[in-house]
Amino acid sequence: MSNSIEFAPLATSDPMDEEPITTKPTPRPKRNTLSARVERLTDAAISGLGPVLITIAFVLLSTTIFCFFTVFLPFHYQWKAGEGLFGNWAYILNVIWSWYLVWGIIGNYYFAVRTPPGAVLDGVASTGDAMFQDVLQEMETYTELPPTCKRCHLPKPERTHHCSVCKRCVLKYDHHCPWIHNCVGFYNHRYFVMFLTYLSTACVYFVLMGAGPFMLAADMDSENTWPYWLDQSIVAFSEVLAVAIGIAVGGMACWHWYLTLTAQTTLEQYNNAYIKKVCKKRGEKFTNMYDFGVIGNLQDFFNVGPRGHYPWYTALLPLRIPPIGNGKRFERSGRGYVLDFGEEDEDMPILALQIKAELENVTELIPADADHTWHFKVQCTKCRDIDSNLITFNAIDKAEMGSGRGESNLVMRCKFCKCEISADFASKPIPYNIENNDRFATIVTIECRGLELVGFEPREGWKAKGAESGTVFEEIDLTDGEWVDYDEKSEMPVGISKIEAKFVKVK
Known part of the structure; x- marks a missing residue:
């Protein structure tokens, strides 16, 4: 849930x-619901696995690096005695390039792990x-x-x-x-992106350099002697591992470079993608308010160039360099798109929440308290975004609306178009009686401003009365869509099931 x-x-x-x-x-x-418990267990498992995964990463990196310098590099290049630096230029360049990649991988990984x-x-x-x-x-x-x-x-x-x-x-x-x-x-994003970059680049280089040794290991038979100290199985494993990691990490690196060049985070990209669809339908153009173009975004991300404080080459070195600013305020390009929906903002419909349920030997289903928490799915009438979370509010608490426009039971901002939307209870709850069994009946009305209610979940905090005995059943929990009990006074089972809900515009 x-x-x-x-x-x-x-x-x-x-x-x-x-x-x-x-x-x-x-x-x-x-919260002690099943979904909440699963969520907490998942979060705990992810947190507990962290040190284990770091250890695995260290072992795999160490193994492949050792394999490269003891098998892959000697397979292609060896120092030629008596030929000097010029005669060994290919060997020297490959050694320098290899250690540069190792430095980039280990340095950025360390900073990504250790930097808050x-x-x-x-x-x-x-x-x-x-x-x-x-x-x-x-x-x-x-x-x-x-x-x-x-x-x-x-x-x-x-x-x-x-x-x-x-x-x-x-x-x-x-x-x-x-x-x-x-x-x-904010503070370790660059190290994470560069770790992915160095690792995916190293995987490509590793696979190309390891193709020959891998084929040699595959063609070896009992009559031939393996010319290297490291076992053939480890060499083959390292090559296959590099292919797999190169594909997975390479894809992730491309994704994060796209986000970097467009000045977005993963979460922001999902939000911006939706707004782009809205703008496209309206024949308008969306621009990200944090986007200063590819060059400007790179300067902001790496803190280099005219917009930053460090020279460009530092972006290619695994150095501890802080980002621009404090992570709490960001410069805006002034080109951010704001959805404008005109006079539609003034629409204030009143929606009736109607439910249909099967009541067994109970009647007068109603919230138990005046401050009962209602759970709704909310859609912004302006950009038509439906909030992915259940929105809760009650008839007692009030929140101030912007620009001194008074108070409402619900005041929030749409996460996509950022407009303020609000709602107020227009009536007191109305009991759902057994006479309405299997028929929709209104239980409350709500005045909406800039939003529509598109979903309802009854959850906990309800009460009902025995149809024959008058026994009051309190703290009824309808989270699972049904409730059963036993009326000792009338000696009959009681229950509520098959709950459905819909909204009807009454004004």
Whole structure:
């Protein structure tokens, strides 16, 4: 089941976000649904595998490097005594090139593993125990109140996302990589990309240099003597491994170079791809607000050239070079596309949530409390994006809308077109009675501004009454789509099943 989100003032579109900090928050209880448990187990497994995968990577790299310098290179080039440097130029160039690749692989891999990707509060957020005064000091650096991460309760700058494996918000988050036991983020992104680049290049070189020794090992029989100390099986394994890694890592390297040249992260690319489709349908052009062209993007990424602080050649060396800025604010090209949808913004339809269910010996199905949390799927009416997460809000809590337009039960921003959308409960909940069995009936109405409700999940927090006995059944959980119990007073089984929902426009 998708993660839900509770909204508060100045909420934005990111899941599990957006509550301004007013005091040191109390940790929220963990969800105990099956999907939540599977998610936590998966994250724990990925985190636990990190050191194991790093060890495996070290062993494989060491084996292939040793194989190259003891078998592959001597197979093609050997030092010719008495011919001097000029007579051995091919051998010297290949040795220099080989060690340069090794340096690039090991150096960038080490930096990718050991460099923290960047946290909102360096040295504080990573411990999971940020002091309140540190949070306030961080907030003072912003001219506008930033959104707040619901999971770690810290300010959330632009391009920052929460990593469920590392349990922290990461600046300019790209993804979590188990092979480096680290997130790929603002401070170590260049090392990760260059590690992929050097490794894929080395694999191509390794495969070409190893073709001859591999064929020799395959053609060897008992009558011939293998001329190298390293066993034939290891040589064959190294060649096959280089082919496999070259294909996998090469594809990943190409993908990350595309993202680098277009000034995107992996997450941003998915968002931008959707906006491009919307713009194409409208006959308009989308441009990424962080895109300064191929040359400008390379300068920003590697901190080189006129836009950076280091010479161009440093991009090709595995040196510890910091990126431009602090990872919390980014220069914008001024060409970012903003979707404009005109007067449609003022449309404020009222939607009736109707459900149909099969009630067995119970009636008056209704939320148990006035602050019942409702779970909806939300679609922006402007760009037509459907949020991938369940959006939650209730009829009691209010959030301030932008530009002083008042308060609403739900205030959020669409993650794609960034417009503010909101909703309010227009009526109190209406009980669903047994007389409506297998028929749709309205249980609540909601006024929407800039959004449509396109999905509903009942989840927990409902109550019903025995149809014959009047016994009240509280804390009914409909997460699995059904509920069963036994009415001791009437001595009859009771239950709710076959729940369906739809939305009807009533205004």
